[in-house]
Amino acid sequence: xxxxxxxxxxxxxxxxxxxxxxxxxxxxxxxxxxxxxxxxxxxxxxxxxxxxxxxxxxxxxxxxxxxxxxxxxxxxxxxxxxxxxxxxxxxxxxxxxxxxxxxxxxxxxxxxxxxxxxxxxxxxxxxxxxxxxxxxxxxxxxxxxxxxxxxxxxxxxxxxxxxxxxxxxxxxxxxxxxxxxxxxxxxxxxxxxxxxxxxxxxxxxxxxxxxxxxxxxxxxxxxxxxxxx
Numbered sequence: 712x713x714x715x716x717x718x719x720x721x722x723x724x725x726x727x728x729x730x731x732x733x734x735x736x737x738x739x740x741x742x743x744x745x746x747x748x749x750x751x752x753x754x755x756x757x758x759x760x761x762x763x764x765x766x767x768x769x770x771x772x773x774x775x776x777x778x779x780x781x782x783x784x785x786x787x788x789x790x791x792x793x794x795x796x797x798x799x800x801x802x803x804x805x806x807x808x809x810x811x812x813x814x815x816x817x818x819x820x821x822x823x824x825x826x827x828x829x830x831x832x833x834x835x836x837x838x839x840x841x842x843x844x845x846x847x848x849x850x851x852x853x854x855x856x857x858x859x860x861x862x863x864x865x866x867x868x869x870x871x872x873x874x875x876x877x878x879x880x881x882x883x884x885x886x887x888x889x890x891x892x893x894x895x896x897x898x899x900x901x902x903x904x905x906x907x908x909x910x911x912x913x914x915x916x917x918x919x920x921x922x923x924x925x926x927x928x929x930x931x932x933x934x935x936x937x938x939x940x
Contacts, residue, residue, distance in 0.1 A: 715742040717751040721758050728762040734937040735821065740768040741798040748809035760817040765936065767821040768802070770794045791903070799825045800833075807837055810859055812866040819936070821872045824898065828880040830873060831887045837863035868892065872936060877905055877912055882920065891935065895928045 713720040713736050720738070727733040745751060759766055772791060781787040799822060806812050806820070822830075841863055844851070851857050868889055874896040875881040885893060895913065898904035905912040917925045934940065 712737050712739070715739060716744060717749070717755050721755045724755065724758045724762060724764060728758075728764060733764060734939075735765040735767050737767045737769050737823070739771045740802050741771040741794070743802070747802050747805045747811065752811075756811060756815040756818055760815055763817070765819045765821060767823050768799060768825070769823045770798050770825070795824060795826050796829055803833070804837070807863045807866060808859075812870050813859060813861050816869065819870055819872065821874065821894070821936075823874050823896070824876070825873065827873050827875050827878055827884055827888070827893070830867075831884060834864050834867050872932075877916070879916055882916055885924070890924070890927055891932050893928060894933050894936070 713723050715738065724736060727736065770791070772794065781790055803822075812818060812820075841859065844857055844859065848857060872892045872894060873888060874894045876896050876898050881893060897906050897909045897912075899906040899909075913925070913929060917928065920928075
């Protein structure tokens with residue numbers, strides 16, 4: 712777990728790299744300050760590329776506070792649903808719109824516990840906006856140019872990985888993500904986990920997949936990403 716500020720996060724990343732053995736670091740993305748487009752984060756992106764350590768985003772779970780409208784009510788159980796996508800949306804778009812992924816092609820990002828179904832629409836929309844941007848390149852010519860050459864979908868397929876836990880929609884999205892960029896997770900030992908019913912969850916979702924694809928989702932893709940052999 713990294714500090715949520717660029718200087719401290721970069722220092723900690725280098726410390727972990729020196730000690731060795733760490734394959735991935737995590738940011739509670741809803742808490743980072745300043746926003747990821749701020750130049751203060753540039754040394755951090757450079758450090759990720761230099762060390763080869765993978766970055767993961769995770770949601771920040773805010774338990775109900777006294778006085779909040781959902782606290783103590785059944786609605787509180789559903790509040791996390793907002794966080795799974797809501798906390799990721801802004802920073803995710805920033806990675807493309809501010810050229811972070813394009814400038815740092817070796818950065819690899821794992822989106823943990825964010826779900827998968829919303830991503831294809833969003834990436835497609837980013838591609839559309841990218842096309843609109845270049846359709847108006849004459850407009851931007853005297854404003855410093857565009858500098859965003861690569862389509863967001865290409866950056867996504869190159870650098871983004873997504874995890875899922877109980878997500879039947881994900882099974883139909885394998886062609887979108889590519890066979891190597893989708894990872895099943897049990898979320899053990901959190902109470903939100905499918906554990907100790909993980910095998911049943913896998914069977915429910917993957918019963919129509921080939922044994923080879925099951926193994927990729929549950930083992931091989933993660934082993935390849937994290938260099939576990």
